[in-house]
Amino acid sequence: VPQKVSASLRDALVGEMTNLRAFAVSLCGDRERADDLVQETLFKAWNHLDSFREGTNLKAWLFTILRNTYFSERRKRRREVEDADGSYADQLASRPEQPGHMEMQDFRAALTRLPDDQREALVLVGAAGFSYEEAAEISGCAVGTIKSRVNRARNRLSDMLGLDETTDSDTPLTKSA
Amino acid sequence: LSPNLQAHIGRHLRAVFDEVANEPLPDRLLRLLKDLERSGDE
Numbered sequence: 001v002p003q004k005v006s007a008s009l010r011d012a013l014v015g016e017m018t019n020l021r022a023f024a025v026s027l028c029g030d031r032e033r034a035d036d037l038v039q040e041t042l043f044k045a046w047n048h049l050d051s052f053r054e055g056t057n058l059k060a061w062l063f064t065i066l067r068n069t070y071f072s073e074r075r076k077r078r079r080e081v082e083d084a085d086g087s088y089a090d091q092l093a094s095r096p097e098q099p100g101h102m103e104m105q106d107f108r109a110a111l112t113r114l115p116d117d118q119r120e121a122l123v124l125v126g127a128a129g130f131s132y133e134e135a136a137e138i139s140g141c142a143v144g145t146i147k148s149r150v151n152r153a154r155n156r157l158s159d160m161l162g163l164d165e166t167t168d169s170d171t172p173l174t175k176s177a
Numbered sequence: 178l179s180p181n182l183q184a185h186i187g188r189h190l191r192a193v194f195d196e197v198a199n200e201p202l203p204d205r206l207l208r209l210l211k212d213l214e215r216s217g218d219e
Contacts, residue, residue, distance in 0.1 A: 017210070018199070021198070021200075026193070035203055035205065042206070103189075126187050154178050158178060163186075167182055
């Protein structure tokens with residue numbers, strides 16, 4: 001346990017919790033597991049706050065801890081359960097949805113079918129508000145790699161959802177669009 | 178991919194993300210935060 005945590009750092013940490021949780025859900029597709037991940041991330045972050053330099057990017061630091069935790073567990077798990085991919089996708093697809101949200105359901109299902117690294121890159125840049133440079137640092141890869149993952153993710157989503165160039169950005173997302 | 182399709186995907190992606198980000202934190206995480214804060218104050 002760190003000696004002294006400044007109130008501002010503590011508040012900043014708490015302030016990132018909901019975004020961190022949304023990132024966790026987008027990675028693993030399951031709220032229960034996501035909450036486990038956030039919990040573990042919070043523990044690790046709290047115990048290593050002395051290694052965090054105040055004034056640097058706290059959000060990126062937390063996201064890095066969370067994704068490293070997720071991917072190292074996933075590697076372990078993969079050795080144990082071969083069809084982990086399939087079971088995550090199934091869990092997510094069977095989540096109860098509000099009526100009238102079919103297009104979001106389709107989109108969410110397509111998102112889970114992306115390879116992990118592509119989904120991560122797309123979410124970091126397209127939803128969590130990170131630059132390509134920050135996303136590269138979080139994922140521990142080159143900026144060009146992030147850019148190509150994001151491009152491949154978009155193209156793959158577009159294929160899965162049957163989007164074409166006539167799709168209006170304001171129209172609902174449907175397979176027949 | 179056209180800017181139109183990129184915008185279309187971006188809009189849905191943010192909706193999926195924000196749906197979770199706008200949820201209140203579950204009790205167990207709130208409890209953990211409280212515990213950590215207490216341990217930090219000691």
